[in-house]
Structures are given as structure tokens and as C-alpha cells.
Amino acid sequence: MKISKKPFQIFMATTALVLALQVPVTYAASLSDLKNEKSEVEEQKNHLSDEIQEKSAEINTIKSKQEVLLNQITQITDKITNTNNNINQVTQEISVTTQEIETLKADIVALQAKIDQRNELLAERARALQANGSVSFLDVLLGANSFVDFIDRYSAVNTLMDADRQIMKEQKQDQDKLEEQKLTLEKTKKELETKKAELDSLKASLNSQKKEKDNLIVQLEAQQKQIASEKKVLEEQYEEAVEISDEINAKIASEQKRLLEIARQQEAARKAAAANNSKNNGGGTSAPAVSAGNWTKPANGRFTSPYGARIHPISGQYKFHYGIDIANSTGTPVVSAADGVVSYAGSLSTFGNVVMVTHSIDGQIFTSVYAHLNSIHVSVGTQVSKGQQIAGMGNTGGSTGTHLHFEIHVGTWVKQSVGSVNPLNYISL
Template identity: 55%
Template sequence: MKSMAKNSIKTLAAASALFLFIQTPSAYANSLSDLKDEKRQIESKKDGLDSSIKNKTNAITANEDKQQKLLDQIQTLNAEIDKTNSNIKNVLAEIQSTNKEIKSLEDSIAELLRKIEERDLLLEDRARAIQAGGTVSYLDVLLSSNSFVDFIDRFSAVNALLEADRQIIQDQKEDKQKLEEQKQVLEGKRQKLEDKKAELDRLKASLDGQKAEKNKLIDQLEKEQEKLKSEKVLLEKEYSEALEISDELQQKIIDEQKRLAEVARQQEAKRKADAAAAAKANAAAKAAAPTKASNSGNSGGGSSSTVTAPQSNGTWIKPTNGRLTSPYGWRNIGAGSEFHYGVDLANGTGTPIWAAADGVVSYAAPLSSYGNVVIVTHSIDGQIYTTVYAHLNSFNVSVGTEVSQGQQIATMGSTGRVTGPHLHFEVHIGAWQGQAVGSVNPLKYIPL
């Protein structure tokens, strides 16, 4: 009976062990699958943003091409308008010249009218004289001559009178005809000029209308261009981690780091003194203790489920567990690029964030597009360094907190401008004075 019970217990234990063996890899597989899905989602969102930025850039370029074509058309219209204005100016000059000719012609017409009026008066006087003296013909004048000489004189006088009358009548007729012709020339020239000016005015009005329409289209395209650029800037901001903070806040952070730099130096001095004392005590203890085999290597219980910081093989440690998704340096954003002043390590929300080295917290609060941020000031062999931990879900330290290497200071999140949960990590030589000042590639110090 006891043997059966023991066999049952063994069977149950084996089954339990088998279950745990199967269950643990399965859970790990599920976790890995979730991480892969999360990575795909982040990459998909980044690709979507990148595609949207490129589309906006293409739309802006197409808009600029449209504007350029319209501007070219407006330039052509301007040339035509200038030419039309020049023609109008020439026509106006012709009209002015014609008006002078018309004035001169009107003076000539007035002179003709005066001559015609004088001739009319002369002819009227001649008619009245003849009427008053009776009907005396030129033949009666010739026959009443006293001698041949008198006849010749009278004949010459009669011929002169007849010729004068004929000339007056001929001049009168020619002047009246000339007057009518000049009037017709005047009216014809004036009408042609007025027609030409009206045609040019219509052409100018048409060109001005076309130009106004083109200008209206340009205005619409410029408004659309501003909208496209604004939308592109928003997309780039969503993708970018560029900081936008006030000078006052930045100076406040700098001043706080200056104040705590001495604390970091004192912390380093104490750490070195403690390490030296511990080494001395260990050496003394080893010298005094008897030599014996140690069997403590496997004395501990099962492994803890708590995620612990990696062991240091030097001055720095990796600040979190995660995939390197964006290295230090220039990176593309749509059709443009920006400088990335840190490295991005992606993992799930809540992943522990550890202090990369011993130091003192000099900033712990939200900071522009970085979201929640912790800044730690370090003193290493007398040299001040600064590490920045951004996009945190939460943090459990405050300004002035002294932290040890590997101590959890925050958890990973997606606060600020991000495309998914990750840690943005920076290393600066000296105090942090903005993204660019003293920025160095973290890979030079920390194996990621």
C-alpha cells in the first residue's frame, strides 16, 4: 500500500514537473509573441508616419510646381499687359497728335467758312448792284463805247469781271468740296482711333481679368501650401523628439545640476573610501580565517521572478532591457532628417529603468516632447557626466535623491511624442544643457 502511495506521489511529481516544463516555455513564447506584435505595431506606426510625411512633402512639391506654372503664366500676362499698355500709350499719343491736327483742321475750316462768307457777301453785293442799276448786260457796256480804244478798255474790264466772277464761283465750289472732304477725313480718323483705343481697352481688361484669376489661384495655392507645411510639421513633431523648452526652465535645470555636481563628487569619494575599507576588511578576514571548502554555491533557493539590473563589468550598465530601435546620430524623417541625440530601447510599458551609474537625481518631471524625464548627474574619476531617461511611464525618485548603479528609478512608458513605449537614453559629458551640448554616443560607454 505504501509502495503504491509512493508510486502515485512520484507520478504526480513527474506530471507536475512536466506541466511546469511545458508551461514555462509556453508562457515565454506568448511573451515573446506579444513583444514581436508590439514591435510590429511600433514599426507599422513609424512607417505610417514616414509615409504620411513623404506624401505631404510630395503634395508640397506638387503645389510649388502649380504655383510656378501660374507664376510663369502671370509673367507672360504681365508682358502682354505691358505691351498693351505701350500700345495704348502710343494710341493716346496718336490721338493727341490727331487732336492737334483736328484743331489745325478746324482752324482751316473756320478760315474757309470765313472766305465762303465773304464771297457770299460779295456776290450778294454784286447782285444788289445789278438789281439797283437795272438789267445792263456786258454787251450794252461794249456797244456804248465812244471809240475803239474805249471799246478795248471796256472789253478788258468786262473780261476781268467775268473772270473774277468765274473764279469766285469756282473757289466757292472747291472750298465747299474741300470742307466736306476735310470733315470726312476728320471723322474717319477720329473714329479709327476711338475704335483702336476701345479694342486695346478690351484687351487690357481681358488681360487684367486673367491676371486677377491667376492671382486668386496663387492665393489659394499659397493657403493650401501653408496648410500642407503645417500638417507636415505636426507629423514631423509627432515623429521627432526635438525638445522645445523655455530658457528659464533650461537654466533652472543647469543651475540644479551645478548645485548637485558637488554632491555627486562627494558621493564618489565616499563610495571609493567605502570600497577601499571593504577591500581592506576582506583581506584581513581572509588572512585570519582557516582555509576550508565552500559549499554555498548552490545553497540558495529558486530564482526570483523580479527582473534585476545587469551586473557591471565596468563603470556603466545598460539602463533597461529592450531592443535598440533607433541609434545615435542622423536619422530620416519623411523626406528630411534630424539628429537623434540618444538611443531608443523598446520594450513593454512598465519595464524597469535602472540608473546606469552611481549619481544624484538632478531633474525628475515632465519635459516637453520627452514626456516624463529623470536626469542623473554622475561623478566618475572627478569628471561630471549626465544621463537622461525619457518617455517614462512613472518614476520613483526626486531631485536630490542619491542613486546607486542598478537601482530602479523609473519604468518604461510612452509619454511625450512617441510612436510606442521605449526609453530614450542620452549620455552627456558635463552638465545637461539641452540636447546638443556635450552629447555623446551612449554606445561608447554602455554595451547595448
């Protein structure tokens, strides 16, 4: 009796498929956790980046204040220079005035000596007159023996009288000059005291200006040191976050390799089992019909935006659109565009709710992305078939209306721009 091998082959293929299904669950949870951790690190990096920008703005503000301080320091330095110049000038004036005082003192001493000598002469004359008695001018003239003697006597008397008058005149002038020089001396001494007081005031002002300058410099250095320290801490934290992010990316890449292997095992098991059963769309009558070939349309609806450069509907800026948009009502079934394994399911930045499916098709790895979902019907590690419902269409994240944003990437998904291809090269609308 000939035994049919078909049931055994089906059993082996089914066993291989079950094993393939069991493997991803452990790693999928890890990948989801890693991506959540990555999202947290990215948020931390963004937060640190914002803080660094704020610190940079604060630094610019402080730099403006520092410029004011530097201007003040420059102004004070100029004042110090002017004060030093004034001190030098007053010091020179004091030196000149001191020399003038010494000269006046010497002149006064010399003049006083002349006056004293003249006083002594006058005193001698007075004592002579007192000893010999008073002789009048007329007695001297009348005592002449002849006319010639008269003339001689007259000349002698006039000479003596002129000498006396000159002595008295010079004595009066010297005494007046002496009093004037004494007054000048006192005035000069007062000027000297005033200049010395001015010098003391300038020196006090100079010390105050130097102290103010030193305080400003200390303040400036303290600000610079504080800013540099705070910025360094932020930059170190940011570098640590970058290192952590790189480490998480490496772990994610490792987990994705595991998932890719799972996808390859799935494809091998599917081909071995020759699974041609009907596909479960799980989404009701509005799910799209499953196309022949490796790929099928992910959802029914209106084609609203193509792949390529466009004006972004929210920012209004000219940006590249890395997928296509299909619009329909909320909850419209979204199906997997090809057989694969779910590599991400959850919220992701402006994508809102998103599902990513990794596919192995004829040895080539692809990742399809379904964004702005209202609901998610699968979890990370779930194996899905082409046309199987994985989500419901929605309006989450950076969206302006209910629609599906659909992307296809060659290789694993790293970011939108990496490995991005036009989905219309693979599916038909």
C-alpha cells in the first residue's frame, strides 16, 4: 500500500511556520521597548538641544552685558589715565609753587638784611646828631668864610640831604616790598595747600576708580566662568544622550536583523507549505481587494498626494513627500501591502499612530509604513499576510484630515529619507 507524503509535508511546513511565529515574540517586545527608549532619548536630546539654544541666547544676552561692562571698564581706564595726568600736573604745579616759596623766602631774608643794615645806618646818624646837637641848614650856610666856601657848604648839605632822602625812600620801598612778598608768600602757601588737597582728592578718586575697575573685571570673569561651566555641562549631557542614542540604534539594528531573519523564515515556510488559502482581511467589506503578485493596495480611498516634492499642507514649506496619501473615512480598513512581520506598532512623532511591517520578498528586504492611524490591530512581532487588516485609517499626528500615509523603503526603516522609494512602483491604485 502506497502511503501519501502530502499530510507529512503539510505537518512539517506547519511546524516550521509555528516555530517561525514563536521566535519573534521575545525579540519584538525588546524591539518595541528599544524604540520607546530611543523615542525617550530623542526627546531628551531635543530638550537638551533646546536648553543649549536657550543657553546660547542667554550667552548672547550676557555678551551684550559684558560689552557694556567692557565699555565701562574702558571709560574707567580713560578716567584713570586722566586722573593720573591731573595728578602729574598738580604734582608739577606743587613742585613749582614750592620752588617759588623757597625763592620768596630767600628774597625776604635778603631784603630784611638790607632793611636791617639801613636801619643800623639811620640809627648811627641819629646817635651822631644827638651827640653833636642839632645844626640847621641856615647855620651851616651862614658859617661860610667866602662865597666859594658857601657853595661848597651848600653842595655838601644838599648831598647829605639827598642821601638821607634816598635812604629813606629806599627804606620805604624795601619795607613795602617786604610786606608784599610776605603777603605773596602766604598766598602761595595757601595755593600750595589747596593743590595738595586737590592731589589727595585725585589720588582718592584714582583708588576708587581702580577699585571699581577691579570689581567689574571680577564680575566679568565670574560671568564668563559660569556661562562656560553651564554650557559645558549641557554639551556633555547632550554628548551622553547622543552616545546612548547610538547604542540604542545599534541594538535596534540588531533586533531588526532578528526580525528580518524571522521574515525570511516566514517566506520559506510559506513557500514550503504552498499556502494559497484566501487572505483574512479582518476589516469588513470596505477592505481593498487583494491583488495578484507580491504587493497589494493598502486601503481603499481617494489618491490625494503623490510621492515627491510638494508644499507641506501644515508648514506651507516646500518639502519632500516620502510616501503617498489615500483619503477615506475614519476606521477604513488598512491592510498589509505584502506578507511580513510587524516591526513597529505605536505612536511615532508626526506619524501619529503608525505600523511598520518588514517583508522578505525573493531575498530582498522591504519595510512598509502605515501612518496617521485611528486604531492598530496588530502588535510588534505579529506575522501578517498580504491583504490582512492591520489598522484603521485615522487623523493622528501631523495630519490635516483622515487619510493613510503609506511608504515603502528598501531595507529596514531608519528614517524617512533612507531607502525611500515610490510606492506606486510596487502597488496599483
